[in-house]
Amino acid sequence: MLDSVKIARRQSEIRQQLSALVGKTEPSEDETRSMEALDAEYRTNETRYRAALTAEDTERREAGADLETRSDKDWSDLVGRFELRQVAFAIDEGRALTGATKEVVEELRQHGGYRGVPVPFAALEQRAGETIAEDQIKPKTYRNVIDRIFPNSVAARLGIERIQIERGELAFPVATSGAVFGWQTTELGNVGGPNPYETTERSLTPDHTGGAQMVISRKALMQAGRGLEDAIRRDLSAVISAELDRVVINGTGTGGQPLGIIPGAATYGITSTPVGAAASWAAFRAEIVAFMESNQITSANAVNLGLTPQIWADLDDALISGTAVSQWDRLTKHVGTPSLSNVIPDNTAILTATVQGIAPGYLGLWGGVDLIRDPYTKAQSGQLVLTGLVTADFTVPRGMQTRILTGLTGG
Known part of the structure; x- marks a missing residue:
């Protein structure tokens, strides 16, 4: 200090x-x-x-330039003290932001244009032991809000990496051709002709913006009180995460969406194999062998696997003749426990591998969540409409790190 x-x-x-002393008449x-x-x-x-x-x-x-030179740890500590409750009251009642919340908002405004109040993505994460509803003397006591149910992220389990981007585009040069080895055919001969080193480019561009909308009623503000901060954070975080997870897998590349893994398989150079048979360890093993033969992995447990709950049920139900061992047992023995998600289309499985530290896919997020207030649309009933705008993009740097199986029918 x-x-x-x-x-x-x-x-x-x-x-x-x-x-305290000068107030005494006879000290x-x-x-x-x-x-x-x-x-x-x-x-x-x-x-x-x-x-x-x-x-x-x-x-x-x-x-004076502390925020501009703040280390990642200092920034994380600052975001950890960010209060979404202050943002809610600022856009509802016009209250001034204070403390760490004010510093974070000012920092985000310096690095990007926001129509509303910018909120860092990290501030939407659930914080343990924070904001417990206080019981007061009243006819009815309200506890913490019971949240909606959202699926867990399958993209993270598949090794997809999130990248925080301040502004502009982010490009990934990917080598497609390089050095070759050759032997001399004669004592004075050349070891081989030169081969050009060539690259292609994968880019993340801020061309895709979506929004999560929420209407907060007057009753919700009065009932939830301080607990509203946690509820809004969890709900916004869940709905945004669920949609980002969906576009990573199934984004169509049209209608404002980024291009995901399955619709973009041909664009990204991802091998998609139609099985047309019951799901089995043999089908997955063939794809794992293909990973190994392309020198990407050296053991089966280096593969990340995502599939639907129905495929899990089919594998678990398919017993090897004369044994109590199922196809699921054989799969998990070599690969580990796959990620089960309804985000993946029916009869489809995705296999990925992280190679040389390069993730199978990158999800770019620009700035933070731009939280915009609309007090007019629902003004007749005192409701507040909040819109959280998110700019994101997805790309696959090397299609060879991902393989898709389709047509996995039931046993």
Whole structure:
């Protein structure tokens, strides 16, 4: 802590003590001596305070740009103190933002244009042990809001990596051709002709913007109170995450959506194999062998696998003749537990691998959630409409790191 801050705090304490003493009409001798000592210390501290400010001038100028040079850990700590409750009241009642919430909003505004109040994605994450509804004397007590049910992320289980982007586009150069090895055919012969090093490019562009809308009634504000912050955070986070998860797998690339893995298989160069038979370990093993033969993995457990609950049921029900071992048992013995999700289309499975630290896909997120207030549409009933705008894009840098199985029929 800066010395000037310590001195300023001590001065405040002295003023409080003096305020209590000077209010007495007949102070005792001890109190009189205490007032003299405090007065002398206060005057001395004034001189020390001015000297500290002079000495700290350079540090203060550097601290003025603190938000611009803040490390990732400092930024995470700041976002951890972000209060969505303040945002709700700011857009509903016009209250001023304070503390860490104000700093985060100002920082986000400096790096992008927002019509409403910017909210960092990290602030939408559920925080353990925060915001517990307080019981008060009233006819009915309201506990924490019971949330809606959303699916868990299958994209994360498949190794898809999220990238936070401030502004502009992000490109991934991908090598498609390079050096080749050759032997001399004669003592003075060449080892082989030169081969060009060529690349192609995959880009994330801020061309896709979607929004999550929520209507907050007057009753909800009165019932939930402080618990409304957690409820809004969880609900916005869940609906945004669920939709981002869906477009990663099934985004059509039209109607404003990014292009996902399955509709974009041909565009991304992803191998899609129509099985046309019952789901079995043999079908998955063939794709894992293809990964190995292309030098991407060296063991089956390096593969991430996503499939539908129905395929799991078919595999678990298909027993190997004369044994109590199912096709599911054989699969999980080698691959581990796959991710089950209804986001994946029926009769379809996705296999991915992270190779040389490169994820099978990248989901780009620009800035934070732009939270916009609309107090007019539902003004007749005192309702508040909130819209959280999200700009995102998805791309697959190397199609060879993903394989798709279709037509996996029941056993």
